[in-house]
Amino acid sequence: MTATILVADDDAAIRTVLNQALSRAGYDVRITSNAATLWRWISAGEGDLVITDVIMPDENAFDLLPRIKKARPELPVLVMSAQNTFMTAIKASEKGAYDYLPKPFDLTELIAIIGRALAEPKRKPAKLDDDMQDGMPLVGRSAAMQEIYRVLARLMQTDLTLMITGESGTGKELVARALHDYGKRRNGPFVAINMAAIPRDLIESELFGHEKGAFTGAQNRSTGRFEQAEGGTLFLDEIGDMPMDAQTRLLRVLQQGEYTTVGGRTPIRTDVRIVAATNKDLKQSINQGLFREDLYYRLNVVPLRLPPLRDRAEDIADLVRHFIQQGEKEGLEGKRFETDALELMKAYAWPGNVRELENLIRRLMALYPQEVITKEIIDSELNSDVPERPMDKMNVRTGTLTISQAVEENMREYFSGFGDDLPPAGLYDRVLREMEYPLILAALTATRGNQIKAADLLGLNRNTLRKKIRELGVSVYRSSRTT
Incomplete structure (x- = not known):
C-alpha cells in the first residue's frame, strides 16, 4: 500500500514543493497550513508519517508532539525549523520526533529519511528534564553546525564511544559536555583529562589510580579518573598524546570493561562512557608507530569532525x-x-x-x-x-626571471635539498596552494580588499574567491591596509 504523508507548514511555497516532491516519490500527500487540521487527521488515525514545521499559526509543534506520541506512539514525525539551533534539535529528539531537518533542507535527503522512517522499527523518544530546556551550549546556524546538532541528538540516549576531531579552539570539550549534560548519563559526573597537560609517566596513575607504595612518592592510595567518572562520562582530550603503555591499558578497558590500578592486582569493573578528542591526524600517528591501530578503531566508533571557524x-x-x-x-x-x-x-x-x-x-x-x-x-x-605567515624554501625568487622560470628554478633547488630522497607526498597541491596565496593576496591588495573587484580581476566567481580566501587563510584585512 502507498504510504500517506501528512504535511503541516504555514509557508505556501514549502507546502507546494513538498506536495510535488513527495507525490513524485510515490506517496499520497495531505497538506495543511495549521496544527488544528493536522491534529484532526492524526486523531482520526490518518497518515503513516508526519512532516511539520515547528512554528505554526495556532500551535507550536513541540506542544503538539507529546499529544501525537501519546495518541499514536508508532507514528514517525519529522520536524522542520528555520530556528536552526542546538536546542531545536535536542527538543525535537526529546519530544519524540523521528528526525529534525533545518530549513532550507535537501529534498533528496528528506526522501531518504522518509524511507528509513517508514521501514525502521519505531524508536523510543529521548527524555530531558524540564530545567534543561533553556540555554544554548552550542551556537551556530550554518550547515556544518546543523549536521553536528543532528548527530548529537541521535547520540544522546546511547553509550557509543565518540571521537571528536578538529583544530584547537573549535570547541571539542564543549561538544563533549553537551553530549553528557543532555544525555542519559547527565546525572553522573563529567570528568575531563588532557593528556598533553600531564607528565607522560603519570598518565596511567591519573587515569586508573594507584595503590600505596606502587611507586616512589605513592604514600597513599589514589583514585583515578575512571573511578571518579563512574556512571558518567570520561572526556579524554588530546588522546594522541597518550603514551603507548597507557594506550594498552585503555584498550583493555574498552574491550573488557575493567581495569587495574597501578600497583594493584584486582580487576575493577567500570561503567563509563568514553569521549575522546584530538587535533592530530591519528592515522598518521598509527603509521609512525605512535598510536595503536586497534585502539583507534575502538575509540572511533562515531567520528565527529568540528569545522574550523573560517x-x-x-x-x-x-x-x-x-x-x-x-x-x-x-x-x-x-x-x-x-x-x-x-x-x-x-x-x-x-x-x-x-x-x-x-x-x-x-x-x-x-x-x-x-x-x-x-x-x-x-x-x-x-x-x-596575527603573526606573520611563515615562509619556507619554496618562496619564488625576484629578479628578471619570468614566473614560470622562477618556479622551475625554485623547484630544482627544492628537490636538490632532499638529496637522494623524495619530498613528502602531495607536492602538486602544495605548489598550487603556494602560488594561489600570493596571487589572491596581490589581487586583494590591488583592490584594497574589495572582494568583488578582486574576483573580477582574477576572473573568478565571488563565492569561489571567498572559498579560496578561507581555505588558504588569506588575511583580507591585511591586504586592505596595504597602500
Whole structure:
C-alpha cells in the first residue's frame, strides 16, 4: 500500500514543493497550513508519517508532539525549523520526533529519511528534564553546525564511544559536555583529562589510580579518573598524546570493561562512557608507530569532525552576540558591532578558531569604552594579533626571471635539498596552494580588499574567491591596509 504523508507548514511555497516532491516519490500527500487540521487527521488515525514545521499559526509543534506520541506512539514525525539551533534539535529528539531537518533542507535527503522512517522499527523518544530546556551550549546556524546538532541528538540516549576531531579552539570539550549534560548519563559526573597537560609517566596513575607504595612518592592510595567518572562520562582530550603503555591499558578497558590500578592486582569493573578528542591526524600517528591501530578503531566508533571557524563564517554574528551576552552576565559592558566590522571578522582566517573570537570579544568589552565597535577597531585588533605567515624554501625568487622560470628554478633547488630522497607526498597541491596565496593576496591588495573587484580581476566567481580566501587563510584585512 502507498504510504500517506501528512504535511503541516504555514509557508505556501514549502507546502507546494513538498506536495510535488513527495507525490513524485510515490506517496499520497495531505497538506495543511495549521496544527488544528493536522491534529484532526492524526486523531482520526490518518497518515503513516508526519512532516511539520515547528512554528505554526495556532500551535507550536513541540506542544503538539507529546499529544501525537501519546495518541499514536508508532507514528514517525519529522520536524522542520528555520530556528536552526542546538536546542531545536535536542527538543525535537526529546519530544519524540523521528528526525529534525533545518530549513532550507535537501529534498533528496528528506526522501531518504522518509524511507528509513517508514521501514525502521519505531524508536523510543529521548527524555530531558524540564530545567534543561533553556540555554544554548552550542551556537551556530550554518550547515556544518546543523549536521553536528543532528548527530548529537541521535547520540544522546546511547553509550557509543565518540571521537571528536578538529583544530584547537573549535570547541571539542564543549561538544563533549553537551553530549553528557543532555544525555542519559547527565546525572553522573563529567570528568575531563588532557593528556598533553600531564607528565607522560603519570598518565596511567591519573587515569586508573594507584595503590600505596606502587611507586616512589605513592604514600597513599589514589583514585583515578575512571573511578571518579563512574556512571558518567570520561572526556579524554588530546588522546594522541597518550603514551603507548597507557594506550594498552585503555584498550583493555574498552574491550573488557575493567581495569587495574597501578600497583594493584584486582580487576575493577567500570561503567563509563568514553569521549575522546584530538587535533592530530591519528592515522598518521598509527603509521609512525605512535598510536595503536586497534585502539583507534575502538575509540572511533562515531567520528565527529568540528569545522574550523573560517569554514562557518556565517556563524560569527551569532557567536558575537552569544559572547557579548556572557560578558554582560559577568559585569562587562555590552557592545554593538558595525556591519563593516562584522564583515571584516567574517573574512578573517581565525587561526585560533572560536576560542580566539571569544577572547577578542572579551577584550573589546573590557578595554574599549565606546558602545559601538567599528571596522577600524577590529582592523587594529586583528592586525596586532596575527603573526606573520611563515615562509619556507619554496618562496619564488625576484629578479628578471619570468614566473614560470622562477618556479622551475625554485623547484630544482627544492628537490636538490632532499638529496637522494623524495619530498613528502602531495607536492602538486602544495605548489598550487603556494602560488594561489600570493596571487589572491596581490589581487586583494590591488583592490584594497574589495572582494568583488578582486574576483573580477582574477576572473573568478565571488563565492569561489571567498572559498579560496578561507581555505588558504588569506588575511583580507591585511591586504586592505596595504597602500
